[in-house]
Amino acid sequence: MHDDGHGPGPARRQDQGAARHEHGHSHHRAHSPSHEGARAAGRLRHRLAHLLTPHSHESADRLDPALEASARGLRALWVSLAVLGATAAVQAVVVVLSGSVALLGDTVHNTADALTAVPLGIAFLLGRRAANRRFTYGYGRAEDLAGLAIVLTIGASAAFAGWTAFERLLSPRPVEHVPAVAVAALVGFAGNEWVARYRIRVGRSIGSAALVADGLHARTDGFTSLAVLAGAGGSALGWQAADPVVGLAITAAIALMLRDAAREVLRRVMDAVDPALVDRAERALSAVEGVHGVGELRLRWIGHRLRAEVAVVVDGEATVRQAHAIAVDAEHALLHAVPRLTAALVHADPAPVAGQADPHLALAHHARV
Template sequence: MNGQDARDHQRGGAAGEVTTSGEHSCEHGHGHGRDRAPEHGHDHPAGIRGWLHEVFVPHSHDAADSIDDALEASSQGIRTVKISLVVLGVTAVAQLAIVAVSGSVALLADTIHNFSDAMTAVPLWIAFVLGRRAPTRRYTHGYGRAEDLAGLFIVAMIALSAVVAGVESIRRLADPQPLDNLGWVLGAGIIGFAGNEAVAVYRIRIGRRIGSAALVADGLHARTDGFTSLAVVLGVIGVWAGFPLADPVVGLLITAAILILLWGTARDVGRRILDGVDPALVDRAEDTLGHVDGVNDVTDLRLRWSGHRLNLQAALGADPATTVAETDALTARADHHLRHTLPNLGRVDLTVISSQPHRT
């Protein structure tokens, strides 16, 4: 109902259904006492097992640090993509210089592969730009889902990398080929690994900060390319040590690692597309709303990601005698507390309904 209808309906003091929605930022930070929801944590494996889990199947970190301004988050994503393109471009150019000196056809193919992989960031760049556009009458929810489409493309590229690496490794096992200019190839592999891993760490860190599953996936894609370069390094070392089949064997191991990484990436991107969220976020939202003064219960709580923005809707039960002014104050408090406890919160739709307080 509109504002006037709500006032007419509640003039006698009975609480009706009043909805508030919006997206704003809180420019001040402070604690909320009992209204503050507990911090969210995750149990990760410890030691070497934990490190391997973080490298190959990193947690999606839906509950990342809060960024209130959607445009600023998109700008960070675009800036990350630009810097990544420069770093990967420099890496590929350095490898190309080694190709010119060594004349290695295999290294030339790997360099071309790195150039093409660097360009996979372009769809993500386009997605971030689209995500900044205002909703239209056709796309009433905006264009945030463009990030999820870019994430699907990146997952496909990771799968392609696994197929190419696996086929090439099997081919070399069946028909071993001597490696020439091992010193130059080793140097190119180190450059490729360093450049791709630096980009991977940067993309994953920023992607988690702004809540972008697609940017995290793109970081993992760069990591797969780094693994491929690392396989070259380990293969050269193995050949020097007297194991000529070390190169294809290591290649198969790297292929297995890429497949494990692919599973984690496809899982996170797929969950976003199906409107899946970390259940801990639902718990945090429910706990936060339940501690707001005047709220008797919380029902119909729903969360969904739109790109890197988290949207929320819920029905708040309040005393039937709650006035319109008190309802407005209640929803304002609830919105305020939510934005201090949930990450990257965008649109919030809160409906206040009549509800008796729970008796203990």
């Protein structure tokens, strides 16, 4: 496995890699000269390609984009907090003047949306901390916990908005300063839509499901602001129930958005990945010289970064160094093929031979039923 900034030194990694890519074979024969020549030619072509397209897979070079992604996420959060905070402040003033429960629900939701930047910001900061002997994968999963906090915040704001609108529906009263309510609704829509576009763009760029969920949250808030505008129009026409009815409609819209955001966040917590990424990884591995087959392949998100674990089938007569070289080539191919992949643990299995026992037989009694 290539180091991602938190593991042992290069020499030690090579020793560990050689050990884990060997399955206890005590006798090996070297590959034929023609085979070795083909591998040497392939390596030469690859090195020439690297010279023409300079890049690196050293740990520091791979860590910098990850830190840059966290910095971009933090910047998106603080900018969003400022914009939504200003939007909610304008709406709050109008709520006090008008008494509109529809606008109150929208204001509360905008405030909650702005405050979700706090747990997500903490998660991004934690994710930049180095892995240690207790948190051996680092702190990236804090981002998933922040996503859960966002989902709970959305649910709480929906409950508050719905209860307030229901109470007003039972005891309707006219809305005052209707033009101001309409302006505040337009301000809410503009602020939320801008924040939604910004968060979703950055979230997808850095692979943060929590930030994308927060962006979808803001987009729904923008449409609920337009619903407040409709309620203001109904109140201007003398329909007193328009304001609480729109408030209930806003609650329903929040509930729908809550379902989508919760599904995305829970999938991430359960280590779900896009199957297309698995297909891409398998194709990349199958194209590596010396890989005769792809066994178990696992991908998982840790924050907004991916890690992989895979078993590849190699020639059973390969030496330890040859098997390790194939495993390194396989990891290299994965790093190129799978976006936001920072490390892969590649395990080399010998190709099965008729009449020989399965080399994993000693592990059979540990298999889960």
